[in-house]
Amino acid sequence: MGAGGGVTLVSDPTTEVVDLAATSLRELNSRLHALTGADGEPQRIVVANPRGRHNIAVGLDVPVEVVVDGHAGYYCAGMNKLADVRIVGNCGPGVAENMMSGSVVVEGNASQSAGATGRGGLLVIRSNAAGRCGISLKGTDVVVQGSIGPMGAFLAQTGRMVVCGDAGDGLGDSIYEARLYVRGSVAGLGADCVEKEMGEQHLAEVRELLERAGVSGVDAADFRRYGSARRLYNFDIDHAGEY
Amino acid sequence: MCGIAGIYSKNRATAERVGESIALMMHELGDRGPDSAGIALYREPVPEGDSKVSLYSADPGVDWRLVVDELGIAFDGPVAHSVRASHATFHVPAEAAAVTEWLALNRPELRLMSAGRSIEIYKEKGHPDEFVRRFTLSELSASHAIAHTRMATESRVTTEHSHPFSTGLDLCLVHNGSLSNHNTLRRKLRREGVTFQTDNDSEVAAGYLMWRMREGAGLEEALSGCLEDLDGFYTFAVGTADGFAVLRDPIACKPAVMAETDDWVAIATEYRAIAVIPGAEDAVVWEPEPARVYTWERVAA
Numbered sequence: 001m002g003a004g005g006g007v008t009l010v011s012d013p014t015t016e017v018v019d020l021a022a023t024s025l026r027e028l029n030s031r032l033h034a035l036t037g038a039d040g041e042p043q044r045i046v047v048a049n050p051r052g053r054h055n056i057a058v059g060l061d062v063p064v065e066v067v068v069d070g071h072a073g074y075y076c077a078g079m080n081k082l083a084d085v086r087i088v089g090n091c092g093p094g095v096a097e098n099m100m101s102g103s104v105v106v107e108g109n110a111s112q113s114a115g116a117t118g119r120g121g122l123l124v125i126r127s128n129a130a131g132r133c134g135i136s137l138k139g140t141d142v143v144v145q146g147s148i149g150p151m152g153a154f155l156a157q158t159g160r161m162v163v164c165g166d167a168g169d170g171l172g173d174s175i176y177e178a179r180l181y182v183r184g185s186v187a188g189l190g191a192d193c194v195e196k197e198m199g200e201q202h203l204a205e206v207r208e209l210l211e212r213a214g215v216s217g218v219d220a221a222d223f224r225r226y227g228s229a230r231r232l233y234n235f236d237i238d239h240a241g242e243y
Numbered sequence: 244m245c246g247i248a249g250i251y252s253k254n255r256a257t258a259e260r261v262g263e264s265i266a267l268m269m270h271e272l273g274d275r276g277p278d279s280a281g282i283a284l285y286r287e288p289v290p291e292g293d294s295k296v297s298l299y300s301a302d303p304g305v306d307w308r309l310v311v312d313e314l315g316i317a318f319d320g321p322v323a324h325s326v327r328a329s330h331a332t333f334h335v336p337a338e339a340a341a342v343t344e345w346l347a348l349n350r351p352e353l354r355l356m357s358a359g360r361s362i363e364i365y366k367e368k369g370h371p372d373e374f375v376r377r378f379t380l381s382e383l384s385a386s387h388a389i390a391h392t393r394m395a396t397e398s399r400v401t402t403e404h405s406h407p408f409s410t411g412l413d414l415c416l417v418h419n420g421s422l423s424n425h426n427t428l429r430r431k432l433r434r435e436g437v438t439f440q441t442d443n444d445s446e447v448a449a450g451y452l453m454w455r456m457r458e459g460a461g462l463e464e465a466l467s468g469c470l471e472d473l474d475g476f477y478t479f480a481v482g483t484a485d486g487f488a489v490l491r492d493p494i495a496c497k498p499a500v501m502a503e504t505d506d507w508v509a510i511a512t513e514y515r516a517i518a519v520i521p522g523a524e525d526a527v528v529w530e531p532e533p534a535r536v537y538t539w540e541r542v543a544a
Binding site for chain 1: 494495498500513514515516517518519524528529530532533
């Protein structure tokens with residue numbers, strides 16, 4: 001998808017545009033960190049000309065809407081708390097890593113380690129995510145409308161991941177209690193990850209996540225569930241080859 | 244760290260701007276590799292039977308015109324040359340094998356950077372921005388080019404330790420990552436007659452490819468062999484006479500992003516180095532999968 005042009009700029013006193021072609025990244029992030037959520041502050045900040053810069057809109061901790069109008073580099077919207085960040089383009093590695101709450105939506109593709117170690121909030125990827133999506137997930141919900149690459153949800157502890165397309169090899173390797181739902185094919189399951197039965201509560205969970213992510217036309221009944229066989233929780237010499 | 248940048252033009256207008264584009268890409272990857280920089284350019288191919296060689300001289304006082312005269316006498320014909328900073332490229336009316344043999348015997352103090360019919364390799368220690376300026380890269384046209392910015396982890400910072408490494412006629416390799424079995428593999432390859440200029444781990448990967456292809460493997464087969472025989476982390480970009488190839492290790496430890504438009508195909512370690520190419524806003528952008536060989540080649544007309 002092309003970068004830019006995804007945002008209609010209207011004259012709106014509650015919207016502020018920060019142009020990274022003219023403003024430094026440090027100034028942008030300082031501006032975002034200075035927000036307190038008080039009346040009179042902009043409710044929406046549009047970041048123009050991101051051109052793959054790293055660390056855009058990291059460490060936000062107020063309920064503000066941030067629109068990154070183009071492709072972002074590494075760690076975009078990392079450590080997010082309360083804010084809603086939308087990237088109208090692709091993202092480099094580690095988008096929304098360590099998110100606490102709020103939401104991050106990537107309109108394009110995400111590079112590896114999307115949503116890594118996230119503790120809360122919602123990460124939505126409208127296209128595909130590369131390898132290690134949701135690695136070491138600790139509570140964030142991840143919805144991918146396309147497919148994910150290899151080693152998805154590696155070591156994922158808690159949180160949920162919904163993949164509308166396919167999953168690459170090694171899905172859920174050494175997984176703990178995160179719940180994984182995949183609609184398409186799974187190239188291979190990682191150590192101690194198994195397919196599990198889809199109960200009513202799981203169908204409801206998928207429906208809820210798809211709805212929160214704004215995904216329509218996808219039937220929860222088409223998904224299969226994967227999770228931990230719980231054989232690697234304690235060291236057992238009989239399973240030594242699986243670690 | 245380290246940065247890789249590659250661009251392959253699909254038409255003449257883009258080819259005119261390849262030097263300019265790759266210079267911008269190298270600038271973006273400067274902080275991934277501030278120690279040294281290098282580039283392989285594929286440009287102005289010489290006729291069949293002739294060859295092009297790029298040489299580096301550690302002695303700044305070298306008289307390149309003398310080398311031109313000597314080569315002209317040795318191969319009985321006109322020799323053209325162009326000097327770029329510490330390097331010079333020669334067009335010699337003889338096959339590359341004969342020329343490189345002559346150089347090794349008669350001019351052993353000059354380092355052979357590349358040989359073939361269209362490849363030119365330039366590399367030097369120092370910041371990539373300084374490299375681009377000294378070697379006046381921006382003015383060069385090329386059908387395709389592969390560049391590297393180096394942050395050394397495994398061996399010293401010298402011109403010889405810099406990338407790209409030649410892996411045969413019109414072939415070169417750049418590497419982002421580190422190999423852990425390079426000493427063992429180097430010993431093995433030396434027994435097979437492969438020579439090395441340095442103790443650099445990436446040069447071993449280049450030597451490995453050279454050996455596999457000498458033994459009859461095609462480029463894709465030789466690259467697939469890396470998955471079995473190399474231990475470590477790598478994103479490789481390999482330049483060929485007609486295009487380039489990309490391979491990442493089986494767990495894709497080192498980053499890489501690819502982009503394609505109607506005018507060009509590009510690879511870079513980070514997207515920001517693609518964003519600077521004219522037309523990048525309309526490119527299809529994706530990440531190459533681990534353990535898969537990607538190749539782009541100009542189809543013969």
